Amino acid sequence: MFGLLVVDHRRRLGLTQEELAGRAGISVRTIRELEAGRVQVPRPASARLLADAFGLEGTQRDSFVRAGFPPAERPAVHCLPRPAPHFRGRSGELARLLSTVDRRRRDRPLVVAVDGMAGVGKTALVLEVAHQVADRYPGAQLFVDLHGHSTQAPVETSVALGLLLGQLGVPAGELPDDVDGRVARWRTELAGARIVVVLDNVAGSAQVRPLLPGLSSALVLVTSRRRLVGLDADEHVTLDPLDESEAVSLLAGVIGAKRMVGQHRYAHEVAGLCGNLPLALSLTAARLRYRPAWTVADLAERLRNAQPPVVELAAEGMTVAAALTLSYRQLTGPAAELLRRLGLLSGEDFDEYAAAALTGGTSASVGPAVEELLDAHLLHERGERRYRLHDLVRDYAGRLAAEVDEEPVRRAAARRLLEYYLHSMVTDLPDGTVIDGLHTPGWGPVSFHRRVFVSEVERTRWEEAEWRNVLAAIGSAERFGMDRLVCLLARAVWGFHWRRGNAGILITVQQAALAAARRLGDADLTAMAHNYLAGAYARSGRMAQTREHVGHALELWRATGATTAELLTRVNLMTLDMQSGRFDEVVAHGDWVLAQPADPGEGEAVRRRLAINRANALRLLGECHTALGRYGAALDHLRRAACHRADLGGEGYRWAFILFELGRAHSRLGHWVVAPLLLRRALAHFEAAGNETGAAEVLAEIGIVHLHVGDVGEARRLHEAAVRRTERSGSPQGRCLALNRLGGTALRAGDVEAAVGLHRQALELAQRIDARYEEAVAHAGLAAALVGGDPVRAARHGDAAGKLFAVMRAVDPFHVDNCR
DSSP, X not given: OHHHHHHHHHHHHTOOHHHHHHHHTSOHHHHHHHHHTSOOSOOHHHHHHHHHHTTOOHHHHHHHHHHTSOOOOOOOEEOOOOOOTTOOOOHHHHHHHHHHHHTOOTTSOEEXXXXXXXXXXXXXXXXXXXXXXXXXXXXXXXXXXXXXXXXSOOOOHHHHHHHHHHXXXXXXXXXXXXXXXXXXXXXXXXXXXXXXXXXXXXXOHHHHGGGSOSSOOOEEEEEESSOOTTSOOSEEEEOOOOOHHHHHHHHHHHHOGGGGTTOHHHHHHHHHHTTTOHHHHHHHHHHHHTOTTOOHHHHHHHHHTTOSOSSOOTTTHHXXXXXXXXXXXXXXXXXXXXXXXXXXXXXXXXXXXXXXXXXXXXXXXXXXXXHHHHHTTSXXXXXXXXXXXXXXXXXXXXXXXXXXXOHHHHHHHHHHHHHHHHHHHHSOOTTSOOOSSSOOOOOOSOOTTOOOOSSHHHHHHHHXXXXXXXXXXXXXXXXXXXXXXXXXXHHHTHHHHHHTTOHHHHHHHHHHHHHHHHHHTOHHHHHHHHHHHHHHHHHTTOHHHHHHHHHHHHHHHHHTTOHHHHHHHHHHHHHHHHHTTOHHHHHHHHHHHHHSOOOTTSOHHHHHHHHHHHHHHHHHHHHHHHHTTOHHHHHHHHHHHHHHHHHHOOOSHHHHHHHHHHHHHHHHTTXXXXXXXXXXXXXXXXXXXXXXXXXXXXXXXXXXXXXXXXOHHHHHHXXXXXXHHHHHHOOHHHHHHHHHHHHHHHHHTTOHHHHHHHHHHHHHHHHHTTOHHHHHHHHHHHHHHHTTTOHHHHHHHHHHHHHHHHHHTOOOTTTGGGOO
């Protein structure tokens, strides 16, 4: 794989092997061995010299150098949807594509583009090909819908690359921020790999071109409603409607051979009325399949009389509209209403609770309508009682709703769906657990349709299934002009995406909330959006923007006299100041929060949330005193935080932070029995909530405990696991901490080179995100690692660490009790 990259870059620059060898300062023989594949893994120095010779920088350089080393073995990846159950016909096209695969060159990717009108069976054909040749491409089988022709916006290149790399197992934390970096990483991952990639529903050549591999043995199958004339594909196939015999074969496959006896004349008529389109045929045949009293002749008569349709799809013509209209007219009233309501959906899929919200019924009452739509092939079941609409059916349903239902009816249905999502996320749990944070706006009357969860784990599972739909719902709220719901939904999704480190999503959502709040002219919602946008920027390590938006929030809340809201911002400032090592400010903010008197006029919900934030302030003060080496004071604050939390009731994720800090303080005091018990309880809570960053920091601290007791091997294993967790979470703060802890452990294990590299990574990251405490730890680690080989540089790092620790009055976690 690395040799192919060398060839590619050398030819790009027009260099001979001899010229490249001279430019890189390595032998011609080395170049020849690499390009011929006789040397699979270059020396690290050679890889770096070649990167310099090719003029590579940034993420392109990183990807090139990384390609020189064999990746960790990853499990087989099978992301293809299942093939069409009634795939018929297309024998000529199928044979052509399989022959193209057979004749492929093994040293370059094979790109096949399949285009045709909606409903003609493009996806079914490429999935059939992909499944038939999957054993020839054992590396992975990938699939992504690019929404080129959909109610959703086309998938951006950066997002598509992130999805594909994610399917390959690349952690979110390793994804470059820029498109060019992601393209380079994608092509590096595919270099030399035997992989099938299906890029479905492409808008045009420009959308798909960056997704094509470079030097690779991959097979790429592309579908689009447009002829991709600008795409340099090896094979272009345009699908026309099925020929008549294939269309009749498809009809027979759906309804069964027995139903065809004596009915072939009418079967040909049905196929013609459906325009020989696979989608129209499947929808129409589904009506016959589940009605044993009907004959194919009956079906032909009904289809013939369905014209003109109630709603025409201008792009698709009468044939598809006739098939859909026939299915619609044969629905019961509740099922017909549900289909129209589903035309308002903008998310990927839905469950019966969302369907009930759209219709105003209950999940039980809407069940028969859902089943009826499934029988009619107007819905597809995705498993676990989740359903989706084909794009054509979604278009049809939306147009039908606009034709049949008045605007107030549609708006009311959309509002019920949005409020269903909102109140399912913000309703307090029976065990007393409340939504994160102090400042919760007026959520409005509780939705009748909301889900009521018995535990936080159950709600988290629901959020895992629905989060993409909720984001789409925020877009719907914007389009309907429901700005208050935009703000409320943005607030409601905060906790889920924060725990998972989805900083990019948080930034986008909170920016939408800020714009909506400004349109409303609502100072409270504007301040709230600023506050959470600050948190989103903090999650991504963009500290200048973080402090800017925190300042705006604090200014607005002070201007409106919202003291309770100011408490929330003060606690957030404590978190920021902890990261940047401004411990005096942490203490000042914490003391201010704890000094605020409770207002006897406040309602119970506000009093509970005040108590939550006092608990958070106490916990952050405990963390601060631990960093300062004041372990007694730390335990005092943390025990008070635990008392507040216990008084509030509830269990789970919110306890994890207190347990973690208690375990860390006990670890520093040398309490080797109690510290691991507390830390492992915290780890269990973080893992249950899906908080990879929290879990990584706990693992790092457990590793410190093992260092103290002399188990260096186990400490290193735990710290390596912590680094892997931060790669998945994408948290720069957590990654900085984990790299430092692994660097210190590597030094204890005698691996000086690894220690230096890890601490350097941590130092660069800490300086970029203003994490002064971890910056000091990184300097101290480099001083210790370099003292034997480069005492001058070691002294410089030691001085830098000493000055930072002195300014912060903090202690190095590795030097507590002379750990080193």
